[in-house]
Amino acid sequence: MRDSIYLAWRYLRHHRTKTLLLVLSLSVFLGLPLIMRAMSRATQQSLLSRAEATPLLLGKKGSSLDLVVEALYFQLKGAEPITKADVDGLQAMDLALGIPIRTGLMARGFPLVGTSLDYFPFRKLRMTEGRGLAMMGECILGAEAAEALGLGPGDALLTSPSTLFDLAGVYPLKLHVVGILEPSFGPDDEAVFVDLRTAWVAEGMGHGHQDLSSAGPDVVLKRKEGTVTANAKLIQYNEITEANIESFHFHGDPSSYPVSAAIVVPHDEKSGVLLRGRFVDAETRQLVRPAQVVDSLNKQIFRFERILEIVVWTVGLATAVMFVLVMVLSWRLRAEELRTMTRLGCSRWKAAQIMGSEIALMVGASVLIAGVFGIVMAQYGETWLQTLILRGS
Amino acid sequence: MLGYSRQPVISLRGVCFEYAHGGFSLNVGELTVASGTRAAAIGPSGSGKTTLLNLISGIERPGSGEVSTAGVRVDRLSSAGRRSFRITTIGFVFQEFLLLEYLDVLDNILYPYRLHPELHLNASVRSRARQLASDLGLAELLARRPSELSQGERQRVAIARALVTAPSLILADEPTGNLDPATKQQALDLLFEQCEARSTTLLMVTHDHGLLDQFAQIVDLETLRPAEA
Numbered sequence: 001m002r003d004s005i006y007l008a009w010r011y012l013r014h015h016r017t018k019t020l021l022l023v024l025s026l027s028v029f030l031g032l033p034l035i036m037r038a039m040s041r042a043t044q045q046s047l048l049s050r051a052e053a054t055p056l057l058l059g060k061k062g063s064s065l066d067l068v069v070e071a072l073y074f075q076l077k078g079a080e081p082i083t084k085a086d087v088d089g090l091q092a093m094d095l096a097l098g099i100p101i102r103t104g105l106m107a108r109g110f111p112l113v114g115t116s117l118d119y120f121p122f123r124k125l126r127m128t129e130g131r132g133l134a135m136m137g138e139c140i141l142g143a144e145a146a147e148a149l150g151l152g153p154g155d156a157l158l159t160s161p162s163t164l165f166d167l168a169g170v171y172p173l174k175l176h177v178v179g180i181l182e183p184s185f186g187p188d189d190e191a192v193f194v195d196l197r198t199a200w201v202a203e204g205m206g207h208g209h210q211d212l213s214s215a216g217p218d219v220v221l222k223r224k225e226g227t228v229t230a231n232a233k234l235i236q237y238n239e240i241t242e243a244n245i246e247s248f249h250f251h252g253d254p255s256s257y258p259v260s261a262a263i264v265v266p267h268d269e270k271s272g273v274l275l276r277g278r279f280v281d282a283e284t285r286q287l288v289r290p291a292q293v294v295d296s297l298n299k300q301i302f303r304f305e306r307i308l309e310i311v312v313w314t315v316g317l318a319t320a321v322m323f324v325l326v327m328v329l330s331w332r333l334r335a336e337e338l339r340t341m342t343r344l345g346c347s348r349w350k351a352a353q354i355m356g357s358e359i360a361l362m363v364g365a366s367v368l369i370a371g372v373f374g375i376v377m378a379q380y381g382e383t384w385l386q387t388l389i390l391r392g393s
Numbered sequence: 394m395l396g397y398s399r400q401p402v403i404s405l406r407g408v409c410f411e412y413a414h415g416g417f418s419l420n421v422g423e424l425t426v427a428s429g430t431r432a433a434a435i436g437p438s439g440s441g442k443t444t445l446l447n448l449i450s451g452i453e454r455p456g457s458g459e460v461s462t463a464g465v466r467v468d469r470l471s472s473a474g475r476r477s478f479r480i481t482t483i484g485f486v487f488q489e490f491l492l493l494e495y496l497d498v499l500d501n502i503l504y505p506y507r508l509h510p511e512l513h514l515n516a517s518v519r520s521r522a523r524q525l526a527s528d529l530g531l532a533e534l535l536a537r538r539p540s541e542l543s544q545g546e547r548q549r550v551a552i553a554r555a556l557v558t559a560p561s562l563i564l565a566d567e568p569t570g571n572l573d574p575a576t577k578q579q580a581l582d583l584l585f586e587q588c589e590a591r592s593t594t595l596l597m598v599t600h601d602h603g604l605l606d607q608f609a610q611i612v613d614l615e616t617l618r619p620a621e622a
Binding site (some may be wrong): 346 | 504
C-alpha cells in the first residue's frame with residue numbers, strides 16, 4: 001500500500017496544476033454546503049439572541065428592519081430618526097426605561113454610538129480596563145475596536161469626518177478613551193460608545209469656542225443687542241476638556257435633537273402590553289419587537305439558504321462529474337503506462353490500488369482544506385456573514 | 394532466482410497460439426534457450442517475434458503446447474500467477490523505453506519494486522540500484538526526469554530497470570530500434586556486459602541482421618525453428 005501511495009503522490013506532485021485544480025474543486029464541493037449551513041444557523045441564532053435580549057424598540061415609522069439593524073447592530077441603514085423628546089415622552093409614561101441610541105458617525109472605521117449610561121448594565125457590558133463615561137468628550141471602546149485600533153484608557157481617537165471635502169462641514173472631534181469593554185461577542189465589541197450629547201457635538205449640533213464676551217476686536221465683527229458676530233479667527237474647540245467644557249453648548253432645543261432609536265425596557269409584562277397598545281395607532285413612530293423582526297429576517301435567510309443549497313449541490317454535482325471525467329480521461333491518456341505495468345507483471349489489484357490512492361490523496365487533501373476552511377469560517381465567518389446579511393438586507 | 398530452476402531457461406514445445414480476433418497464429422515446434430545464453434529472435438514484421446516474447450513471459454497463453462520459463466510451466470499458471478511470475482523472474486527492455494516521466498531515474502529503476510508485494514524495497518535494493526546505475530554510467534543522473542535524458546541514457550535506465558530485480562531472463566523487444574548506430578552499440582555492449590556479469594539469459598528481438606554475430610543463438614521466426622549461429 002505504501003508503494004501505491006508513493007507512486008500516486010509522485011504522479012499528483014508531477015501534475016501539480018491539474019491536481020491543485022481538482023483538489024480545490026473538490027474542496028468547494030465538500031465544504032461549501034456544510035459551511036454555508038453551519039454558518040447560516042450560527043448567524044441566525046446570533047442575530048436572534050441579540051434581538052431577543054431587546055424587549056422593544058422605539059423608532060420612526062417606516063422599515064422596522066432598518067430600525068432594528070441600525071439600533072441593535074449599529075449598521076448604518078439611514079432610518080429616519082425620532083427626537084429626544086420622543087424618548088423623554090416615553091419615560092414620562094412611567095411604564096418603561098428608554099435608552100436612546102444615536103448612530104450615524106464613525107470613528108476610524110468603527111461605528112460611533114451615542115447612548116445613555118443605562119445601556120451598559122442593560123447589555124450586561126463590563127469594563128475590562130478603565131472606567132465608565134463621566135463627562136462629555138469621553139468614549140468607551142468595544143473589545144475588538146480597542147484591539148484593532150491599539151488604544152487604551154488615556155489614548156484619544158478622532159471621529160471620522162462625514163463630509164470630507166466640505167470645509168464648512170463638521171470637523172472631527174477628538175475623543176478621550178476612558179474604558180475598554182470586556183468582549184461580548186456581538187456588535188458591541190466593534191462600537192465606540194459616547195454620551196448622547198457627545199454624539200450630537202460630533203455631528204455638529206453642539207459646539208464649543210473661545211469666550212466671545214472677552215474676545216478682542218480682531219475676532220468680533222459686531223455686537224448688537226446681546227448678539228455677537230465673530231469672524232473666522234474665532235477659536236473652535238475640537239476636543240472637550242475640563243477646561244473648555246463650559247463653553248460647549250447647543251443652539252436650539254436639545255429635546256428636538258435626533259435619536260436613531262430607543263431601546264424600551266418595560267418595567268413588567270403588563271407595562272409592555274400597555275405600551276404596545278399605545279403605539280399601535282401612532283402616526284409617526286413605531287414600537288417594534290426586535291425578536292419578531294429578526295425572526296422574519298431569518299425566515300427570508302432560510303428561504304434564500306434553500307435556494308443557495310440547491311445551487312451549491314448542482315454545482316457540486318457538476319464538479320463531481322467533471323472530476324470523474326478528468327480522472328477517466330487521465331487514465332485513458334495513461335494507457336501506455338498501464339500497459340507497461342501489465343507487461344512488467346503488475347496485478348490488476350495493484351494498478352487499481354495506485355489509481356485509488358490518487359483519488360484518495362486528492363479527496364483527503366480536499367477534506368483537509370474544507371476542514372481548515374470550515375474552522376476559519378467558524379472563527380470569523382459568523383461576523384462576516386452577519387455583516388453581509390445586515391448590510392445587504 | 395526466487396526459487397525457480399535455471400535449466401533450461403526457455404523451453405517451448407508444440408505451441409500453438411492464435412489471437413482471439415484471429416488473423417494471426419504462431420506455431421512453434423520446439424524452442425530451447427539454455428541458461429546464460431545470449432539469443433536473438435529475428436523475422437520479418439508480423440512473423441510473431443513480440444508474440445513469442447509474450448508467450449515466454451506469460452503475457453499471452455498458448456492455445457496448446459508447453460511453455461516453460463525458468464523451470465516454471467507458465468502456460469499452467471493463472472493470470473495472477475503469470476503476472477507474479479513475470480515481475481519476479483523476467484526483466485523487460487522495450488523499444489520505446491516506457492519510462493515514467495513523473496519519476497526520477499532512480500525511481501524508474503526501482504519501479505518494479507513498487508508494483509509487487511513480494512519484491513521488498515529496502516536499503517540493500519536501493520544500494521544495488523545505485524550500483525547498477527553507476528555501472529551503466531547513470532550515477533550522476535539519478536535525480537533527473539526521463540525527459541531530461543538523451544535517448545541512449547533513457548535506454549540505459551530501461552536496462553537498469555530490467556536488471557534491478559536480478560532476473561534469470563531478460564526479454565528485450567528491439568531495444569536499440571530508436572537509437573543511432575553509435576549509441577546502439579554502446580547500449581548493446583552494456584546490456585551484454587550486465588547480462589554476462591549476472592549470468593542472465595538474454596532473448597532479444599531485432600531487425601538488425603548486422604548485430605546477429607554478437608549472439609550465441611538465433612531464433613528465426615520465419616522458419617519457426619531455432620537455428621544455431
